[in-house]
Amino acid sequence: MNATNKTENLKQRQKVSYASENQKGKNPKLKDASKKESTNKASGRTGLSMSRRISVSYTQMLIDTLLSCLILMFIVYIAYNLVVIGIETRVIINDLLLSDDLSESIYDIAVQKDTEIALSDSDGKILINTFRKDFSGSHPQIPVWFYRRDGAVFIMFKSHIQNSDGVFEIYIFRNVTKTVYEMITLFGFCIVLYTIVILMIYIRGKSITKNVLNPIAEMTKMTKEITAQNLNLRLNVTNAKDELKELIVTFNEMMDRIESAYNKQNQFVSDASHELRTPISVIQGYTRMLERWGKDDPEVLSEAIEAIGKETENMKELVEKLLFIARNDKDTLILNKEKFSLSDMMEELVKETRIVDKRHIIEDSIEKNIEIVGDRNRLKQAMRIFVDNAQKYTEPGKKIAIGLMKEDNRVVLSVKDEGCGIDSNDIQNIFDRFYRADQSRDRNKGGHGLGLSIAKIIILRHGGKIHVKSKLGEGSTFSVILNIQ
Secondary structure, eight states, X not given: OHHHHHHHHXXXXXXXXXXXXXXXXXXXXXXXXXXXXXXXXXXXOOSOOHHHHHHHHHHHHHHHHHHHHHHHHHHHHHHHHHHHHHHHHHHHHHHHHTOSSHHHHHHHHHHHTTEEEEEEOTTXXXXXXXXXXXXXXXXXXXXXXXXEETTEEEEEEEEEEEETTEEEEEEEEEEOHHHHHHHHHHHHHHHHHHHHHHHHXXXXXXXXXXXXXXXXXXXXXXXXXXXXXXXTOOOOOTTOOHHXXXXXXHHHHHHHHHHHHHHHHHHHHHHHHHXXXXXXXXXXXXXXXXXXXXXXXXXXXXXXXXHHHHHHHHHHHHHHHHHHHHHHHTTOOOOOOEEEEHHHHHHHHHHHHHHHOOSSEEEEEEOSSOEEEEOHHHHHHHHHHHHHHHHHTSOTTOEEEEEEEEETTEEEEEEEEOSSOOOHHHHTTTTSTTOOOGGGOOGGGOOOSOHHHHHHHHHHHTTOEEEEEEETTTEEEEEEEEEOO
């Protein structure tokens, strides 16, 4: 009871502590979540779909473009009218400067050119005024200004005139009411056209965006349905175009690689389990036999110990090979590369083979003084695999030739036998893990089907290549090509 109460009290204290941390903002998970939420708000992210965001962005871009064009058009229109009015005003001023009778010329110009004019002396007193009675010359001291009279809009230009009578200030008022109405009409027309165009752009853009993104929606739906049981599913490329089609093709190619790797992994696990099942069954059989009656029989006991030791060694060899391949797959395989004599290594391989193998004729053709940078032990392991295969599948009394030669900046290591050969359909697969050609399926030959896979890994890790030449009934030649540097 006491232990139970202590446990409950501890849980309650932990809950209180957790709650207090949440309140104080000390809980790192809640802090991260709140920080992420504030970041999303700060960045303006919303729950809009991609199609809606693209439509809005596309529409906003076109709105900005049209608005810029509209503003530019009005600026050009206003500038054009101001230039025209300014030129006409300058002509009027020049006419007044050339006139002998200033007052008569002012009234004539006012009538002929539909222009209102006011004239004042140097003290600001209005001498002549055709614009309006209350105009007194009090206005901002700028050369251009706007006035209204009887509902009409006038633009005023101020200038100085000097003649024999003295210096005068002249105010020229041009009626721009028509131009203003034209601007208002043009503005209204542009607003209507602008609205229609924006609606068309939005509707059309939304439709186009939806059609473009439909393949992405199909991709999302399809990818959600892909599991380990249906890795053969592929996306449909018929409705996709351009970059989306390329994306779908790339995705399907990726799924092909994933499916192939997954199937190889399953096959690898299945084959490894199959390879381990036989020695385990043998060990279990001898163990049960010893447990029941064999431990009292010295002959049976000796046979069991020998068999168990052999199968244990076989399992150890298999596990070491699997670990080697696993390290390569994880890219953790380390090679101790250094400069060494390849000629000495091959001569050593020939010598060891002749000591172990008395059933075959071992020939060698090894050039002297060839050095290379690489992992000596691993390269020897790879060549030993080729030699072992030659021994397994070559009948006693026939030849096995081991060679080394230099070609330019490359060296060629070869193992040639007079064995059963390999069918052309199997050559492409002999380096796959646990693969055995049909002619070599006999378990009396031994091995696990991993040797050539390991040899390939070693050679590729050294930047080399493997060439295989074989013919059924005549033998095979494995050639390893390595760069000297």
